[in-house]
Amino acid sequence: DTGVSQxxxxxITKRGQNVTFRCDPISEHNRLYWYRQTLGxxxxxxxxxxxxxQLEKSRLLSDRFSAERPKGSFSTLEIQRTEQGxxxxxxxxxxxxxxxQPQHFGDGTRLSIL
Amino acid sequence: xxKITQTQPGMxxxxxxxxxxxxxxxxxxxxxxxxxxxxxxxxxxxxxIYQGSYDEQNATEGRYSLNFQKARKSANLVISASQLGxxxxxxxxxxxxxxxxxxxxxxxxxxxxxVHP
Numbered sequence: 001d002t003g004v005s006q007x008x009x010x011x012i013t014k015r016g017q018n019v020t021f022r023c024d025p026i027s028e029h030n031r032l033y034w035y036r037q038t039l040g041x042x043x044x045x046x047x048x049x050x051x052x053x054q055l056e057k058s059r060l061l062s063d064r065f066s067a068e069r070p071k072g073s074f075s076t077l078e079i080q081r082t083e084q085g086x087x088x089x090x091x092x093x094x095x096x097x098x099x100x101q102p103q104h105f106g107d108g109t110r111l112s113i114l
Numbered sequence: 115x116x117k118i119t120q121t122q123p124g125m126x127x128x129x130x131x132x133x134x135x136x137x138x139x140x141x142x143x144x145x146x147x148x149x150x151x152x153x154x155x156x157x158x159x160x161x162x163i164y165q166g167s168y169d170e171q172n173a174t175e176g177r178y179s180l181n182f183q184k185a186r187k188s189a190n191l192v193i194s195a196s197q198l199g200x201x202x203x204x205x206x207x208x209x210x211x212x213x214x215x216x217x218x219x220x221x222x223x224x225x226x227x228x229v230h231p
Binding site for chain 2: 031033040041042043044045048056089091093099100102103104105106107108
């Protein structure tokens with residue numbers, strides 16, 4: 001069990017640029033989640049995959065955000081035309097099936113928009 | 115929609131003492147699960163303990179126990195014998211388990227715990 005891996009750890013970019021983050025879940029986990037966390041807040045749900053299917057997407061999520069999980073393995077989260085308000089920590093988590101199964105989180109990608 | 119409330123923004127405890135972190139939840143569903151996570155300053159979220167709504171016993175995991183009071187809709191985390199390494203943010207989260215449930219956790223805003231030597 002190598003844990004959930006996220007890359008990059010930090011991303012600094014100018015407003016208006018596109019950014020892409022990667023998440024490698026624990027290999028036997030079929031569920032994968034993306035969250036956004038700002039200072040002083042709990043993680044806020046963005047989207048959720050079961051295997052390669054994207055089953056839910058937050059209604060708060062702008063069309064500038066898109067996520068994929070090809071072949072049900074790693075996932076990418078892309079933000080297009082970044083805005084100041086996108087500055088946050090982006091967390092990825094994975095879990096197995098079962099309601100009592102905890103999510104295992106990566107260390108996150110911290111995005112800073114200049 | 116479900117909601118998690120953590121009313122204590124910050125808590126202080128002396129090393130080796132016990133501390134209780136409060137969590138109340140709001141849902142009309144009968145089948146749900148409650149989680150507690152720890153987030154040290156380094157950023158990673160660490161799972162601590164889980165309680166299902168139909169579990170009759172309060173969950174325990176080492177120094178962590180969950181004081182589950184279903185009628186009051188509270189799921190307080192008790193940390194016994196606090197250690198300096200327990201200093202972190204603590205988040206309570208809930209998922210709905212009923213058929214059609216999305217298994218998407220709702221997190222509270224967290225409580226910052228500082229353990230004094």
